Amino acid sequence: MTVLKMKLNGKQVEVEIKPSDLLLNVLRDKLGLMGTKEGCGEGDCGACTVILDGETVTSCITPALKAMGKEVITIEGLSDGKELHPIQKAFVEYGAIQCGYCTPAMILSAKALLDKNPTPTREEIKTAISGNLCRCGGYEYIIAAIQSLIKP
Amino acid sequence: METRYIGKNVDRPDAIDSATGKLMFCAEKRFPDMLYAKTFRSTQTHAEVLEIDVSKAAQLEGVVAVATAEDLPGVNIHGIHALDQPVLVPVGGKVRLPGEPIAVVAAESIEIAEKALELIEVKYKPLEVLSDPELACLESSPQVHDKRIVREYEYSIGDVERAFSEADVVLEYTQHLSRQEHAYIETEAGISFYDSDGILTLFAPAQEPFNTRQQVARALAIPESKVRAKVPNLGGSFGGKQSMTVQIHTALLTYMTKRPVQMIWTREESMLFSTKRHPGRFYYKIGATKEGMITSMLVDFLLDAGAYADQTPGVVVSAGATAIGPYFVPNIKVYGKGVYTNNPISGAFRGYGGPQATISVERAIDLLADKLGIDRVEIRRKNGLKTGDKPGNAVMVLDSRVTLNDTIEQALAMAGPKPMPSGKNKKVGRGIACCMPQFDVSAKPYNGLTGAGAEVELLVDGSVQVRTGVVEMGSGIKVALAMIAAEELVLDMNKVDVVLSDSMLTPKAGPTVASRAMYCCGNAVKAAAIQLKDRVNIKAAEIFQVPKDLIIWDNGKVYAQGKEDQAMKLSELARLCYVSGTNLVSSIFFVGTHAHLGHSFCTAVADVEVDEETGEVEVLFLGTSHDVGKMINPIGVKSQILGGGVQGMGWALMEDMKSENGQIIPKNLHEYPIPTANDIPKRTEIGIIEDPYPTGPYGAKGIGEHTNYTSTPAILNAIADAVQISLDKFPATPETVWRAMKNRQSDAKPLATCPSSVLEPSTVTV
Numbered sequence: 052m053t054v055l056k057m058k059l060n061g062k063q064v065e066v067e068i069k070p071s072d073l074l075l076n077v078l079r080d081k082l083g084l085m086g087t088k089e090g091c092g093e094g095d096c097g098a099c100t101v102i103l104d105g106e107t108v109t110s111c112i113t114p115a116l117k118a119m120g121k122e123v124i125t126i127e128g129l130s131d132g133k134e135l136h137p138i139q140k141a142f143v144e145y146g147a148i149q150c151g152y153c154t155p156a157m158i159l160s161a162k163a164l165l166d167k168n169p170t171p172t173r174e175e176i177k178t179a180i181s182g183n184l185c186r187c188g189g190y191e192y193i194i195a196a197i198q199s200l201i202k203p
Numbered sequence: 204m205e206t207r208y209i210g211k212n213v214d215r216p217d218a219i220d221s222a223t224g225k226l227m228f229c230a231e232k233r234f235p236d237m238l239y240a241k242t243f244r245s246t247q248t249h250a251e252v253l254e255i256d257v258s259k260a261a262q263l264e265g266v267v268a269v270a271t272a273e274d275l276p277g278v279n280i281h282g283i284h285a286l287d288q289p290v291l292v293p294v295g296g297k298v299r300l301p302g303e304p305i306a307v308v309a310a311e312s313i314e315i316a317e318k319a320l321e322l323i324e325v326k327y328k329p330l331e332v333l334s335d336p337e338l339a340c341l342e343s344s345p346q347v348h349d350k351r352i353v354r355e356y357e358y359s360i361g362d363v364e365r366a367f368s369e370a371d372v373v374l375e376y377t378q379h380l381s382r383q384e385h386a387y388i389e390t391e392a393g394i395s396f397y398d399s400d401g402i403l404t405l406f407a408p409a410q411e412p413f414n415t416r417q418q419v420a421r422a423l424a425i426p427e428s429k430v431r432a433k434v435p436n437l438g439g440s441f442g443g444k445q446s447m448t449v450q451i452h453t454a455l456l457t458y459m460t461k462r463p464v465q466m467i468w469t470r471e472e473s474m475l476f477s478t479k480r481h482p483g484r485f486y487y488k489i490g491a492t493k494e495g496m497i498t499s500m501l502v503d504f505l506l507d508a509g510a511y512a513d514q515t516p517g518v519v520v521s522a523g524a525t526a527i528g529p530y531f532v533p534n535i536k537v538y539g540k541g542v543y544t545n546n547p548i549s550g551a552f553r554g555y556g557g558p559q560a561t562i563s564v565e566r567a568i569d570l571l572a573d574k575l576g577i578d579r580v581e582i583r584r585k586n587g588l589k590t591g592d593k594p595g596n597a598v599m600v601l602d603s604r605v606t607l608n609d610t611i612e613q614a615l616a617m618a619g620p621k622p623m624p625s626g627k628n629k630k631v632g633r634g635i636a637c638c639m640p641q642f643d644v645s646a647k648p649y650n651g652l653t654g655a656g657a658e659v660e661l662l663v664d665g666s667v668q669v670r671t672g673v674v675e676m677g678s679g680i681k682v683a684l685a686m687i688a689a690e691e692l693v694l695d696m697n698k699v700d701v702v703l704s705d706s707m708l709t710p711k712a713g714p715t716v717a718s719r720a721m722y723c724c725g726n727a728v729k730a731a732a733i734q735l736k737d738r739v740n741i742k743a744a745e746i747f748q749v750p751k752d753l754i755i756w757d758n759g760k761v762y763a764q765g766k767e768d769q770a771m772k773l774s775e776l777a778r779l780c781y782v783s784g785t786n787l788v789s790s791i792f793f794v795g796t797h798a799h800l801g802h803s804f805c806t807a808v809a810d811v812e813v814d815e816e817t818g819e820v821e822v823l824f825l826g827t828s829h830d831v832g833k834m835i836n837p838i839g840v841k842s843q844i845l846g847g848g849v850q851g852m853g854w855a856l857m858e859d860m861k862s863e864n865g866q867i868i869p870k871n872l873h874e875y876p877i878p879t880a881n882d883i884p885k886r887t888e889i890g891i892i893e894d895p896y897p898t899g900p901y902g903a904k905g906i907g908e909h910t911n912y913t914s915t916p917a918i919l920n921a922i923a924d925a926v927q928i929s930l931d932k933f934p935a936t937p938e939t940v941w942r943a944m945k946n947r948q949s950d951a952k953p954l955a956t957c958p959s960s961v962l963e964p965s966t967v968t969v
Contacts, residue, residue, distance in 0.1 A: 085231045086224020088438070090388040091470040095872035098388050126224035139222035143214050146838035149846060150677030151221025152389045152438030158222060177880040184872065186386055186439050187677045189849030190880040191887055192842055 057118040060128025074110035074118055075099045078125060086126035086155045090184070097183035100156035101125050107163045107182070126155035129162070137200055138162055145196035149187030157183045161197045170201050208686040209901050212838040213696060215682040217436065217675065227435050230392035230467050232406050237394070238267055238309040240449075240456050240466035241316035243323045244476070245298035245305055248865035249345065249545045250327035255294050257306055259322040265315035268459045269323075271306045272296070275455060277424030281447045283414070283550075285512035287348060290422050290451050297330065299347055299510035300545055301866050302475035309456040309464050332545045332865050336483065336507040339542035347543040353508045354516040354541050356523030358596055361534030363490075366499030370490030374571045377487070378563035379932045382507075382860040383480035383853075384869075385552060386877045389438020390473040391448040395456070396463035402707070403454055404431040408444040410674050411714035412706040418447055419454045430454075434704035437676035441850070442551030442716065443477055444676075446513055471870050478513055478550025479860050481506040481541070485526065485563030490534075495577040497586045500595070502526045504539035504563070506556065509548040515541035518549070520598070521641070522556030527595025528564040529607050529639035529804060530586040535595045545865040551716060553847065553911040557640055558854075565636040565916035566930065569923065579920070580615065583637050584608060599641060600799045606894045607637060610806040610828035617826035617888035618808040628815040631823070632925025636916035637806045642905025643717035644898070645726075646795030654794035655723035656710030659688055659731040661739065661787045665759050665774030667692060667699045669728055672712035673720045674704040678907050679839035680720045684728045686835060687900060691732035693756040694773075710790065718905025721835065722801060725900035727793035735789035742780045746771070801896065803904045805829040807848070807913035809884075811921040818941030820856055820922055821885070825914055828890030832904035840906055841889045847910020848887070853878045855918040859934050 055068045055077065066081050078084045078101070087110055090098035094109040101110045102124040103117070129136040135143070138158050148154050157180060164171055164179035171179065176197050177190070185193065220226040257269040272279050272293030279293060280286045292298050292305050306323055310316035331345040338344045340351050367373055393407030403425070409415045415432035423430075437444060449466040456464040468476075483506040490499040504522060508515035519541040526537050541549075554561075572582040587607040588594060594601060614635070624631045645654045657671040669688045675681045685699045692699075702708055704715075712724055736756065744751035747763040755762050762770035780787055810824040825848055834840045857876050861868040869875035895902025919930050928943035 084224070085227075088228070088389070089230070089467075090390070090438075091872050093470065093871050093873070095470075096388055126222075130223055135219065135222065139219075142222050143218045146212075146842040148215065148218040148221050149679070149842060150387070150389070150437060150439045151218065151226050152228065152387075154218075154221040155224045177883075181879040181881045184386075184388055184877060184879065185846075186388055186441075186850070186877060187846045188842055189845035189847075189878075189887075190883050191845045192838075194880065 053116065055115055055119055057120065058122040060124060068115050070116060072115045074101065074113040074115045077115040078110060084125050084127050088152055088155065090152070098153050098156050100159050100183060102159050102163050105163065105166065107160050124159065126158060129158065141196040141199050145192050145199060147188065147193040147196040153183055153185045157185065157193060165200060206690060207693065208690050208696065209835055210833065210837065213682055213686055213836050215679055217681055228389055228438050229406055229408055229435055232394050234396060234463040237463040237465055238311065238456065238460060239313045239316050240307055240309045240453055240464050241320055242304045242452065243306040243308070243320050245292065245301060245303040247298050247327045247329060248301050249299060249330040249332045251297045251330060252292055252294055252305065252325060253328055254326040255305060256324040260308060260319040263315065263319050263322060265311040266308060266319045267311065268309045268456055269306055269319065270455050270459060274459060275422055277422045279422070281418045281422065281451060282512060283446055283514055284516040288511040300547060304452065307452045307456060309460055334544055334546055334862070334865050336505055336542050336544050339544055347510060347545055352540050352542055353512045354519040356519050356537065356539045358523060359536040363499045363501045363534045363536045366534040367488065367490045370498050371493040372491050372575055374489045374567065374574050375487065376567045376570050377484055377931060378566050379484045380482050380559045380562065381934060382482040382547065383552060383858050384474060384860045384875055385441045385443035385477065386872065386875065387439025387441060387443060390468045390470055391444065391477065392467040393449040393453050394463060394465040395453040397457065397461060402431045403429060403457060404433065405450055405454055406433050406435050407450045407453070408437055408440065408448065409434045410440060410445045410716055412672060412704045413711050414714065415450050416706045419451055422451045423454060423458055431707040434674045437674060440676040441553045442555065445551055445714065445716065446478055448477065470872065474870055474875065475867060478548045480552035481518055481549035481556065481559060483507050483559060485560060487563065487567040489567060489571050491571060491575060493575065495575050495582050495585050497530060497532050499534035500527055500532045502537040506539065506541040507544055507546055507549060508541040509544060509546045511548050513548050514551040515549060518551065518556035522560045524596035524598045524641065525557040525560035526564060528561065528568065529588050529637050531588050531592045532595055546862050547860065547867055553850065554640070554908045555717065558851070558912050558915060561636065561638045561912045562916040562919065566919060569920050580611065580635055583611060583635065587637065588639065594639065598800050599802045601802065603897055604894050605804065606830040606892050607804045609892045610804050610830060611637065613828035613890040613892060614806040614808040614826050617890050618810065618824060622810055622823050624812060630813045630815055630925040632811055632813065632921040632923070634809045634917045634920025634924055635806065636913040636920060638912040640803050640805065640909040640912050641800040642722060642803065643719035644795035644797050644801045645713065645719065645723040645793060646797040646799065653713045654792045655712040655727045656790065656792045657712065657724055657727035657731050658710055658788055658790045659728060659735050661735055661777050663774060663778045663781055665698065665772060665777060667694060669699065669701045670709045671724045671727065672704055672709045673724050674715040676715065678843060679836060680724070683721060683835045683839065684724060687725055687728045688732045691729060692736055693758060695758060698759060718907045718909060721903050722899055722905055723793055725835070725903060727791045729900050730793060731789045731791040734791060738785060738789065739776060739780055742783065742785055743776055746779065796898065801904060803830050803909055805909055805913055807917035809914065809917035809921040811918060811925055813922060813925045813940060815926065815944065818937035818944065820935055820940060822852060822918060823884065824886045825852065825884040826888035826890065827913060828892060829906060829909060830892040830894050830904065831906050832896040832899045833893050833902035834891060835901065835903055843906055844889050844910045845887065848914040849878050849883055851911050851914030852918055855915040855933060855935060857934050857936060
């Protein structure tokens with residue numbers, strides 16, 4: 052067993068893990084953060100996307116130890132519990148959510164993009180979310196939701 | 204009419220939960236003493252099981268139970284339309300496709316359960332494999348089940364042979380359909396446990412909890428009253444989560460161990476053993492006058508049911524009913540069947556056979572137009588059904604206005620002029636496809652889906668709870684039903700909660716299939732809300748001393764007309780009702796009055812650009828026009844249309860769940876790619892026609908599946924238009940398109956004849 056120390060959603064956490072543990076399982080099973088989903092276990096679908104030091108990673112193939120000493124943001128870290136984060140609000144308002152399984156990860160991909168590039172083009176948005184599969188909605192309203200956050 | 208919510212965009216409360224990561228799916232529930240379950244699956248495609256040895260697995264430390272068919276107290280069988288599938292394949296039984304479950308293990312951890320699987324030994328006697336559905340009916344072919352045909356369909360009217368002999372032009376065409384994977388992002392997962400009343404409870408996927416309850420009770424030989432099936436939110440289903448997957452297995456392990464058991468399928472298991480969209484082929488022979496009037500249509504279709512019947516009986520009928528398209532044809536003969544093979548099990552997939560038929564007929568209509576030298580849009584306008592016509596099947600009656608032409612004109616208007624190619628070696632093409640999709644209206648005798656029950660309860664704090672048995676799988680039915688209750692009871696949306704899909708808490712409402720939930724449950728909830736209001740108004744009339752039709756409900760207040768200043772809070776009125784014996788739970792079981800299915804119309808127009816050097820296809824434009832009757836929540840309707848369109852685009856361009864000798868080839872989402880954000884059409888337009896359906900709630904028709912019918916054929920037609928290739932096989936991957944262009948000369952006659960001579964049905968039961 053090893054102790055993983057990381058900054059998770061703004062707070063320092065320490066959690067006992069096996070060196071072979073994957074970040075996804077640590078988040079879900081050891082820390083109870085169920086907002087991060089598993090869709091394929093192979094990094095194909097992106098439902099397990101979290102933000103690691105500003106970059107999106109697929110947590111289902113990321114060793115938990117990679118987060119040692121780093122900052123991790125999951126969907127639970129976006130809203131303060133009172134107000135929705137503007138990206139969350141836009142996703143709800145623009146009909147960007149159907150079954151909702153890909154949504155937390157999709158929102159995190161949008162956040163990572165907008166944090167780095169507040170005025171992305173349509174093509175840049177598409178590329179930024181192209182690692183997140185959505186089978187219900189056809190992406191158009193997700194793109195619209197993200198575009199609505201671009202300040203002129 | 205001024206409405207409060209109906210027809211206005213309303214945010215989904217459950218979408219707020221998904222955006223914050225709080226929405227609960229099947230894999231999210233945890234218990235401290237929970238066991239983890241894994242399935243031992245057949246590696247053989249078709250084989251007799253001679254011996255099963257689980258003794259070593261059972262002795263492994265940490266393994267709590269290993270179950271085989273011998274441990275099943277009840278009947279070892281399940282199925283949706285026909286009971287032909289074993290829960291666990293027994294010794295002496297046979298496996299009929301790879302991945303069939305033979306044993307299930309419950310252990311203290313997933314790792315231990317996985318290790319235990321390696322210790323299970325099974326001896327097989329391999330049998331000859333039947334993988335070609337065209338050969339399924341030959342006496343010399345291997346027999347998968349006692350019977351070879353799952354279901355046949357036949358419909359005929361007039362005299363096709365005479366009409367062919369008199370036709371100016373006769374076209375023959377065979378369309379082959381590939382197998383599509385649902386590829387919902389959430390794999391199958393479930394948990395079972397005993398609650399404090401000793402009820403065996405399941406949180407597991409389904410499109411109807413009551414079906415799960417029935418199937419689990421039968422397999423465990425316990426009364427249905429001892430089983431509770433709850434379907435939490437589904438991470439996509441599209442028809443694919445209707446069949447038994449994890450349910451009976453986890454229930455059996457909980458029954459044996461008395462502990463909570465969780466089972467989560469890996470993506471590979473999901474791809475291996477979930478149901479698929481039926482592959483197959485449709486043969487068309489169409490006769491027409493030289494002016495382009497279709498005089499006769501003969502259709503012979505074959506669907507590959509795979510190793511078990513599952514939904515094939517229904518899919519065959521639905522495909523048959525859609526095979527003529529939205530056209531008036533005086534002479535018709537449709538014969539089709541679904542056959543058993545050792546291939547992956549085919550089931551329900553958004554449209555239920557209708558999309559396969561639509562692709563085929565819409566390709567054939569284009570080829571007919573080309574042969575006649577008539578415009579491809581014009582031939583559709585000319586032959587399209589008109590109000591009062593008799594459609595080419597026995598399950599639909601055109602009892603409301605035919606809006607086919609409205610959708611054609613709207614789709615063309617959205618498309619505008621055909622785009623110019625972006626460069627050398629690029630060709631642009633435009634395709635159109637029309638359809639008359641069906642939806643269930645809870646009416647006998649064609650569906651047997653039964654009525655839809657709903658309860659609306661007024662609580663003494665003035666809040667309202669709506670309860671009904673349908674499932675939320677992303678379509679937005681939950682918010683739509685809340686909107687209806689809030690509309691009728693003149694309440695704020697935040698005063699209304701909706702509880703769905705729990706066999707112990709919600710009334711039976713039939714399955715969430717056939718684009719029926721809005722029509723059936725919408726009607727049920729509306730009627731229940733009206734009944735409740737009427738009941739409460741009796742008390743209000745007594746209190747206010749006025750006739751009850753003068754009672755006004757207004758945002759949680761109730762008053763007598765003109766006396767708003769003397770309004771009473773709804774909560775206070777509810778309390779007075781309760782203490783004086785008024786039943787505040789209103790219950791309706793809605794049964795449709797029609798003797799047929801509901802129908803709608805839609806048209807898609809697609810523009811594509813094909814790279815002649817690489818065969819790559821880019822979708823420049825996809826515009827779809829749907830007659831939805833009435834949009835309850837417009838943003839929800841449009842989002843369905845977008846998603847269904849892209850799903851159909853994926854099938855047209857990239858998706859093919861190939862199998863070889865019964866074994867599936869793609870095992871994950873990189874070997875089976877589905878559209879990403881980078882693949883969507885460059886421009887998308889949604890067109891809405893609202894021609895109110897006389898019996899629909901506020902005029903609404905079904906929509907969910909309808910969005911998945913026309914984008915595939917419109918895109919295929921556009922590719923054919925761009926580079927003049929046949930596309931009798933798809934997906935139109937760059938390689939397929941490139942090869943077809945290369946062979947264009949030799950491939951110039953795509954007109955195949957019917958591969959097997961099956962036009963004479965043996966026994967027909969429609």
